[in-house]
Amino acid sequence: xxxxxxxxxTHVRHVWAGISVVVASSMFLVGSGNAYASHEKSIGERAxxxxxxxxxxxxxxFSLNGKSIVLTIENVNAQVPQSYPSQxxxxxxxxxxxVAVKTVGDALALEGAGExxxxxxxxxxxxxxxxxxxxxxxxYRLEYRFESAAGGEWQQVFDNGDSLGGxxxxxxxxxxxxxxxxxxxxxxxxLVIDSAISSLPAGTHPTSGVVIQSYNADGTYxxxxxxxxxxxxxxxxEYTKVSANTAVEQVVQNTDFFTLPYTMVYSxxxxxxxxxxxxxxxxxxxxxxxxxxxxxx
Numbered sequence: 001x002x003x004x005x006x007x008x009x010t011h012v013r014h015v016w017a018g019i020s021v022v023v024a025s026s027m028f029l030v031g032s033g034n035a036y037a038s039h040e041k042s043i044g045e046r047a048x049x050x051x052x053x054x055x056x057x058x059x060x061x062f063s064l065n066g067k068s069i070v071l072t073i074e075n076v077n078a079q080v081p082q083s084y085p086s087q088x089x090x091x092x093x094x095x096x097x098x099v100a101v102k103t104v105g106d107a108l109a110l111e112g113a114g115e116x117x118x119x120x121x122x123x124x125x126x127x128x129x130x131x132x133x134x135x136x137x138x139x140y141r142l143e144y145r146f147e148s149a150a151g152g153e154w155q156q157v158f159d160n161g162d163s164l165g166g167x168x169x170x171x172x173x174x175x176x177x178x179x180x181x182x183x184x185x186x187x188x189x190x191l192v193i194d195s196a197i198s199s200l201p202a203g204t205h206p207t208s209g210v211v212i213q214s215y216n217a218d219g220t221y222x223x224x225x226x227x228x229x230x231x232x233x234x235x236x237x238e239y240t241k242v243s244a245n246t247a248v249e250q251v252v253q254n255t256d257f258f259t260l261p262y263t264m265v266y267s268x269x270x271x272x273x274x275x276x277x278x279x280x281x282x283x284x285x286x287x288x289x290x291x292x293x294x295x296x297x
Contacts, residue, residue, distance in 0.1 A: 074166030087279035110134035179268035194289035
């Protein structure tokens with residue numbers, strides 16, 4: 001079935017190539033504007049049906065050449081979980097046949113490069129295959145499910161059955177506005193909590209509300225919580241821009257009750273807003289929501 005899909009993709013390209021030839025011929029031969037419009041419509045309908053059948057949309061790129069994809073690590077299903085990063089991101093920068101890979105935001109910092117093969121597989125889905133440059137040289141299958149041209153969900157399965165997954169963002173290198181700032185020093189962020197997943201008892205951690213955090217140039221920050229179970233806090237932070245629209249923040253958070261680390265992934269939709277995903281306390285709480293960034297007064 002996979003081979004059929006690859007063949008179908010090739011056929012789609014032939015169909016599109018055929019469109020330009022047929023349309024050019026119809027413009028020369030058909031004198032009636034109505035006849036030409038009807039002929040053009042029938043071609044478009046056939047092409048649309050063919051694309052829907054064989055699996056491509058405007059959201060799914062035909063090639064990853066020149067693109068940077070950032071994979072947010074949200075779940076790890078492995079025999080030895082410590083062999084893989086459990087938080088942060090995997091950054092994948094693509095050339096025509098090579099992919100450079102590195103992890104950011106986890107103590108297991110890895111970096112490498114290798115060859116890959118990429119094919120559009122079906123509607124809104126593409127598959128990359130290769131040999132991992134950073135996870136034990138294992139063969140892998142990486143599936144991208146595009147929710148839009150800007151990103152979607154991913155799952156990478158290795159030949160030993162281990163898998164990683166989460167959400168991803170994609171950008172064409174040098175062709176997108178760099179929304180993510182180089183630094184957050186002198187800025188504040190308002191984090192709206194939309195979701196919180198934890199095994200902790202209900203009421204012991206925030207599930208909604210707003211947290212405002214202000215960052216200093218010396219690597220320290222302060223935070224104010226507004227809403228049930230939120231707390232005021234302070235600590236140290238490290239901010240790393242990993243792509244044009246994605247950044248990772250690593251924090252050691254202090255309160256009157258505890259000291260715990262967290263890793264945050266910011267996905268910018270504009271220079272001042274976007275979505276955030278936080279792994280707090282090595283999976284103790286998984287937060288998510290939207291944010292607004294502004295200059296600290």
